[in-house]
Amino acid sequence: MPELPDVELFRRHLAATSLHKEIERTSVSDPDMLHAVTHQALAQRLKGQQFETTHRHGKFLFVKVSSGDWLVLHFGMTGALKHLQGGDELPGHTRMLIEFTAGDRLAYTCQRKLGQISWTGRWETFLEEHRLGPDALEIELPEFRQLISKKRGTLKAALMDQSVVAGLGNVYSDEILFQMRLHPKRPAGQLDDHQLKQLYQTTQQVLGDAIDSHAQPDEMPSGFLLPHRDGDCPRCGNRLTKIHVSGRSAVYCPQCQSSH
DNA sequence: AGTACCACCTGACGGC
DNA sequence: TGCCGTCAGGTGGTAC
Numbered sequence: 374m375p376e377l378p379d380v381e382l383f384r385r386h387l388a389a390t391s392l393h394k395e396i397e398r399t400s401v402s403d404p405d406m407l408h409a410v411t412h413q414a415l416a417q418r419l420k421g422q423q424f425e426t427t428h429r430h431g432k433f434l435f436v437k438v439s440s441g442d443w444l445v446l447h448f449g450m451t452g453a454l455k456h457l458q459g460g461d462e463l464p465g466h467t468r469m470l471i472e473f474t475a476g477d478r479l480a481y482t483c484q485r486k487l488g489q490i491s492w493t494g495r496w497e498t499f500l501e502e503h504r505l506g507p508d509a510l511e512i513e514l515p516e517f518r519q520l521i522s523k524k525r526g527t528l529k530a531a532l533m534d535q536s537v538v539a540g541l542g543n544v545y546s547d548e549i550l551f552q553m554r555l556h557p558k559r560p561a562g563q564l565d566d567h568q569l570k571q572l573y574q575t576t577q578q579v580l581g582d583a584i585d586s587h588a589q590p591d592e593m594p595s596g597f598l599l600p601h602r603d604g605d606c607p608r609c610g611n612r613l614t615k616i617h618v619s620g621r622s623a624v625y626c627p628q629c630q631s632s633h
Numbered sequence: 634a635g636t637a638c639c640a641c642c643t644g645a646c647g648g649c
Numbered sequence: 650t651g652c653c654g655t656c657a658g659g660t661g662g663t664a665c
């Protein structure tokens with residue numbers, strides 16, 4: 374699930390529920406998910422502190438701790454955040470639980486444990502260490518145009534490359550290509566200036582619409598591919614096709630996206 | 634530089 | 650009912 378829109382919604386959820394509250398206790402059930410910090414150190418560093426603000430970059434969520442450092446959350450393929458009132462039952466696959474003095478709690482869940490919980494002094498440093506490109510919603514047209522057009526591989530691979538633009542994954546890269554009516558294997562370096570501008574605008578539009586739809590398929594605009602990935606093209610009604618592009622399964626409409 | 638494949642994990646699903 | 654291969658929206662490493 375978690376690509377940029379999902380992580381942005383997690384960020385908003387955390388910001389709306391979990392800032393400026395004293396942290397009483399932190400427990401991690403799967404220490405394997407921790408990077409750059411041990412369970413004990415994490416619990417120690419959060420104890421008595423508060424979350425002050427949030428920052429999202431691509432699929433990473435940074436949460437500033439009152440000490441000045443940042444808690445870093447990545448959600449893998451199955452991660453999520455859920456704020457709980459005192460009496461609420463723990464969600465399944467809760468891997469980290471942060472308990473506030475007030476009695477409410479914040480649960481980080483991750484069924485497949487492919488996410489990661491990390492720690493950094495500066496999020497800018499973290500971005501450099503992980504070789505992340507500009508955020509897909511922050512980037513401006515000239516840089517987007519330059520970064521995409523210099524790629525030699527397929528458009529699908531370029532959009533999903535986190536070192537080019539951070540935030541797009543398999544589903545939303547498919548969505549953008551569908552809206553653009555371009556084949557996933559279309560070479561990235563082949564687009565002209567006008568197409569690159571359209572690709573940029575489509576990316577902004579798709580991500581914005583997905584956030585506005587709360588990343589819920591049944592709330593998305595009727596022209597979206599996403600709710601129909603296992604079915605028929607919402608534009609022409611033909612059966613959608615699944616192919617392999619750069620190691621991932623790409624869903625597209627052979628009728629609408631024929632231009633290689 | 635790009636791609637193909639493997640690994641990390643768990644769970645759901647279809648075929649036999 | 651049970652077993653097995655396959656697949657799922659993540660990243661990172663390898664070899665070619």
